[in-house]
Amino acid sequence: xxxxLCLRAIEKSFPGHRVxxxxxxxVPKGCFYSLLGPxxxxxxxxxxxxxxxxxxxxxxxxxxxxxxxxxxxYERPVTTVFQSYALFPHLTAFExxxxxxxxxxxxxxxxxxxxxxxxxxxxxxxxxxxxxLSGGEKQRTALARALVLQPDLLLLDEPLSALDxxxxxxxxxxxxxxxxxxxxxxxxxxxxxEEALSLSDRIAVMNKGRIExxxxxxxxxxxxxxxxxxxxxxxxxxxxxxxxxxxxxRIAREHPGNGAxxxxxxxxxxxxxxxxxHVHARTQDGIPMTAQVHNAEADFTSGEPVHIWWHADDExxxxx
Amino acid sequence: xxxxSRWLTVFTAAVYAFLHMPLLILCGFSFNSSRFTVxxxxxxxxxxxxxxxxxxxxxxxNSLLIAISSTILATGIGTLCSYGLWKRQSKWLSGSLYLSLxxxxxxxxxxxxxxxxxxxxxxxxxxxxxxxxxAHVAFCISYVVLVVSARLxxxxxxxxxxxxxxxxxxxxxxxxxxxxxxxxGILAAALLAFTVSFDDYVITSLVAGxxxxxxxxxxxxxxxxxxxxxxxxxxxxxxxxxxxxxLLSERLQKNA
Amino acid sequence: MNRLRAWFLAPSVAFTIVLFLxxxxxxxxYSLRTRGVYGGVVDPWTVENFVRLFDPLYGLxxxxxxxxxxxxxxxxxxxxxxxxxxxxxxxxHKNLLLNxxxxxxxxSFLVRTYAWMFLLRETGLINSVLIAxxxxxxxxxxxxxxxxxxxxxxxxxxxxxxxxxxxNLERLDKNLLEAAAxxxxxxxxxxxxxxxxxxxxxxRAAGVLVFIPCLGAYLTPDLLxxxxxxxxxxxxxxxxxxxxxWPFGAAIxxxxxxxxxxxxxxxxxxxxxxxx
Numbered sequence: 001x002x003x004x005l006c007l008r009a010i011e012k013s014f015p016g017h018r019v020x021x022x023x024x025x026x027v028p029k030g031c032f033y034s035l036l037g038p039x040x041x042x043x044x045x046x047x048x049x050x051x052x053x054x055x056x057x058x059x060x061x062x063x064x065x066x067x068x069x070x071x072x073x074y075e076r077p078v079t080t081v082f083q084s085y086a087l088f089p090h091l092t093a094f095e096x097x098x099x100x101x102x103x104x105x106x107x108x109x110x111x112x113x114x115x116x117x118x119x120x121x122x123x124x125x126x127x128x129x130x131x132x133l134s135g136g137e138k139q140r141t142a143l144a145r146a147l148v149l150q151p152d153l154l155l156l157d158e159p160l161s162a163l164d165x166x167x168x169x170x171x172x173x174x175x176x177x178x179x180x181x182x183x184x185x186x187x188x189x190x191x192x193x194e195e196a197l198s199l200s201d202r203i204a205v206m207n208k209g210r211i212e213x214x215x216x217x218x219x220x221x222x223x224x225x226x227x228x229x230x231x232x233x234x235x236x237x238x239x240x241x242x243x244x245x246x247x248x249x250r251i252a253r254e255h256p257g258n259g260a261x262x263x264x265x266x267x268x269x270x271x272x273x274x275x276x277x278h279v280h281a282r283t284q285d286g287i288p289m290t291a292q293v294h295n296a297e298a299d300f301t302s303g304e305p306v307h308i309w310w311h312a313d314d315e316x317x318x319x320x
Numbered sequence: 321x322x323x324x325s326r327w328l329t330v331f332t333a334a335v336y337a338f339l340h341m342p343l344l345i346l347c348g349f350s351f352n353s354s355r356f357t358v359x360x361x362x363x364x365x366x367x368x369x370x371x372x373x374x375x376x377x378x379x380x381x382n383s384l385l386i387a388i389s390s391t392i393l394a395t396g397i398g399t400l401c402s403y404g405l406w407k408r409q410s411k412w413l414s415g416s417l418y419l420s421l422x423x424x425x426x427x428x429x430x431x432x433x434x435x436x437x438x439x440x441x442x443x444x445x446x447x448x449x450x451x452x453x454x455a456h457v458a459f460c461i462s463y464v465v466l467v468v469s470a471r472l473x474x475x476x477x478x479x480x481x482x483x484x485x486x487x488x489x490x491x492x493x494x495x496x497x498x499x500x501x502x503x504x505g506i507l508a509a510a511l512l513a514f515t516v517s518f519d520d521y522v523i524t525s526l527v528a529g530x531x532x533x534x535x536x537x538x539x540x541x542x543x544x545x546x547x548x549x550x551x552x553x554x555x556x557x558x559x560x561x562x563x564x565x566x567l568l569s570e571r572l573q574k575n576a
Numbered sequence: 577m578n579r580l581r582a583w584f585l586a587p588s589v590a591f592t593i594v595l596f597l598x599x600x601x602x603x604x605x606y607s608l609r610t611r612g613v614y615g616g617v618v619d620p621w622t623v624e625n626f627v628r629l630f631d632p633l634y635g636l637x638x639x640x641x642x643x644x645x646x647x648x649x650x651x652x653x654x655x656x657x658x659x660x661x662x663x664x665x666x667x668x669h670k671n672l673l674l675n676x677x678x679x680x681x682x683x684s685f686l687v688r689t690y691a692w693m694f695l696l697r698e699t700g701l702i703n704s705v706l707i708a709x710x711x712x713x714x715x716x717x718x719x720x721x722x723x724x725x726x727x728x729x730x731x732x733x734x735x736x737x738x739x740x741x742x743x744n745l746e747r748l749d750k751n752l753l754e755a756a757a758x759x760x761x762x763x764x765x766x767x768x769x770x771x772x773x774x775x776x777x778x779x780r781a782a783g784v785l786v787f788i789p790c791l792g793a794y795l796t797p798d799l800l801x802x803x804x805x806x807x808x809x810x811x812x813x814x815x816x817x818x819x820x821x822w823p824f825g826a827a828i829x830x831x832x833x834x835x836x837x838x839x840x841x842x843x844x845x846x847x848x849x850x851x852x
Binding site: 328329331332334335336338339340342343345349357358384389397398400401403405407408413416419420422423424425426427428430431432433434435438446449452454455458461464465490491494512515518519521522526536539543544547551552554555558559562563565567570 | 580581582583584585587588589591592594595597598599600601603655658659661662663675676677678679680682683684685686687688690691692693694695696699700701703706708731734735761788789791792793794799809812813816821822825826829832833836837840
């Protein structure tokens with residue numbers, strides 16, 4: 001059991017409402033662990049409590065067997081990459097990264113800082129002030145600053161949300177590589193399911209201060225434990241208590257035959273999205289369903305009667 | 321927005337003229353060789369008289385001494401106060417500081433006078449430079465807090481958190497992260513405090529002792545007595561001096 | 577953390593309590609006592625001083641102060657609004673123009689008041705010029721009257737009016753004017769029906785920020801008003817020096833403070849605390 005970070009029954013309330021409502025989770029050492037959930041679900045609050053900005057009302061935070069409750073942020077072997085990067089504007093990138101090392105009074109600062117900047121490919125821009133760095137460069141500087149201290153745990157607060165989409169995908173890959181190379185335990189919070197799915201070894205899905213499901217990306221996507229998790233991780237066609245993802249929903253003019261679940265429906269519209277076509281149809285009972293098909297197969301027109309069908313094995317069976 | 325119409329431009333030009341002409345004219349006439357308001361030639365006579373007036377010299381010295389001490393104290397105290405309030409509000413303190421800013425000077429002045437007189441009944445003090453400095457520090461603190469707090473409002477709280485996260489104590493976070501960023505604002509506040517203190521007449525005249533005459537007090541007495549071109553010369557020097565300080569302060573505020 | 581913060585606040589707290597709140601408290605106590613024979617303050621405790629405020633003699637001074645402050649404020653708003661409008665529209669030179677407005681204000685108040693003495697007195701510049709060009713045959717008394725005081729007050733506090741109005745106008749959504757034009761409004765209609773109503777908070781703030789110092793003015797009426805147009809500030813000063821009636825002076829001061837605070841509370845209630 002390599003449970004490195006343990007949260008035990010964490011509760012936190014602010015005047016008016018309970019933001020964190022009994023959270024327990026275990027993060028193994030060296031894991032890329034994500035907290036995934038919509039805004040306001042409490043994930044940022046949890047992150048801040050682990051970093052030391054705010055204490056839980058109840059519950060314990062244990063890191064490598066050591067109880068973190070009550071310790072000041074500067075007493076915890078935890079560093080954070082803030083959503084706004086929080087780079088010190090009056091210090092160069094180099095000085096920003098060196099900051100923590102100086103606080104500790106460590107020697108050999110220069111080579112450590114250079115190595116950290118090299119790892120995020122910013123050694124050329126070491127002497128620039130944050131104002132002269134692009135968004136992506138600022139983010140990498142913040143990462144280097146947190147990594148250079150070789151923390152027991154690295155917290156990342158939606159670090160990619162301020163970047164534009166094209167850059168995000170690129171940085172994502174680099175982030176994963178850095179984590180694997182350094183072996184540092186990452187706790188990553190995000191509301192973007194694609195980020196969480198692509199980066200994480202394990203994901204905890206949160207909603208309204210509680211954990212809905214914990215598992216590997218495959219587990220929670222293919223076997224969601226609730227309607228919320230199913231819907232948050234991707235689109236779902238709900239047919240009563242049964243859910244079927246659009247990419248597994250087929251559409252045909254003829255009945256597919258026995259062995260498949262099928263419903264008659266009428267096409268509303270077909271939306272061309274480049275790599276696929278989303279065909280929106282409505283069953284006889286008025287239930288909307290979407291099938292994702294290759295554009296080569298799709299020449300359905302509005303009003304056309306079709307059969308929506310899927311394999312029983314592909315169904316998501318979740319409790320209400 | 322739309323381009324300014326001709327009438328608005330003319331009007332505004334007149335307003336600016338109204339605001340600046342009186343002082344410029346005064347400065348201009350300080351170089352007049354005659355003491356009458358008819359231009360009779362360029363002269364530095366009044367400046368010569370100004371520089372050789374012993375009473376003026378002593379009063380100016382007092383004003384500088386008071387202004388510099390008050391500025392240093394008020395800026396230090398006010399900056400710390402702004403920081404403390406930024407960390408957590410205190411409605412009564414903010415309210416009192418603001419109230420002190422809007423209280424008419426005559427009321428602050430007589431209140432301080434009454435206070436000092438009351439203290440002096442129980443302790444061996446008199447009105448003098450020290451009472452003036454204390455009074456100046458008291459009202460300058462509000463100005464400093466006003467300027468520094470305005471700057472703090474634009475500061476990112478996450479920066480101090482990042483410092484703590486990286487191992488700095490609260491004091492180190494203040495000293496290494498917040499204070500450097502506040503420097504322009506602190507300097508601007510100091511310049512403001514200096515000009516407010518140097519120029520003060522009402523409160524100073526009430527709490528100054530017999531041996532602590534300031535430049536505004538002398539200036540006031542001279543102005544009261546009637547037309548005096550030396551006053552014009554003094555005014556010109558003060559105007560240019562203050563103007564330079566204020567421009568310097570603006571430049572500092574802009575650079576960050 | 578709280579300990580650090582307490583140390584940071586301690587000096588200001590000390591100064592505020594000892595050199596502001598306690599003196600005000602002393603004034604409050606004086607206002608309720610009686611004038612001693614040789615000046616000073618003695619028992620008995622009484623509300624006599626506040627009753628005296630309603631005496632017609634003082635009522636006249638109070639009334640005059642209110643009127644003069646109101647007139648000065650109105651003028652500042654009337655002059656300040658178009659000026660602020662001009663600055664907002666002159667996008668490129670905004671900062672320079674703003675600095676030029678504030679510059680005179682931050683230089684010596686005493687000097688600026690003296691400048692008007694220089695201009696307005698019988699041997700002053702304006703009279704000299706008017707006589708020289710033949711408009712007048714002998715000097716007219718422009719100084720030592722209420723008009724001179726009002727001119728001095730407007731001159732002194734006009735920048736106080738321009739800034740809040742400017743901030744307010746600056747923050748207006750430029751798209752609103754485009755929307756108005758799109759819907760058929762001519763420029764003056766946009767000004768009247770869109771800009772003016774939306775600048776009301778700025779105008780209110782400017783009004784209060786000018787009215788308060790005008791009401792409590794001391795130097796301006798003292799130097800420019802002569803003996804004929806004394807305002808509340810001069811009356812207070814008088815009680816504490818020549819008249820030696822500290823309790824009455826204290827009562828007047830408190831009345832003035834009450835008016836100032838009342839006005840601020842009304843503004844806060846209407847526009848919230850950020851209006852200041």
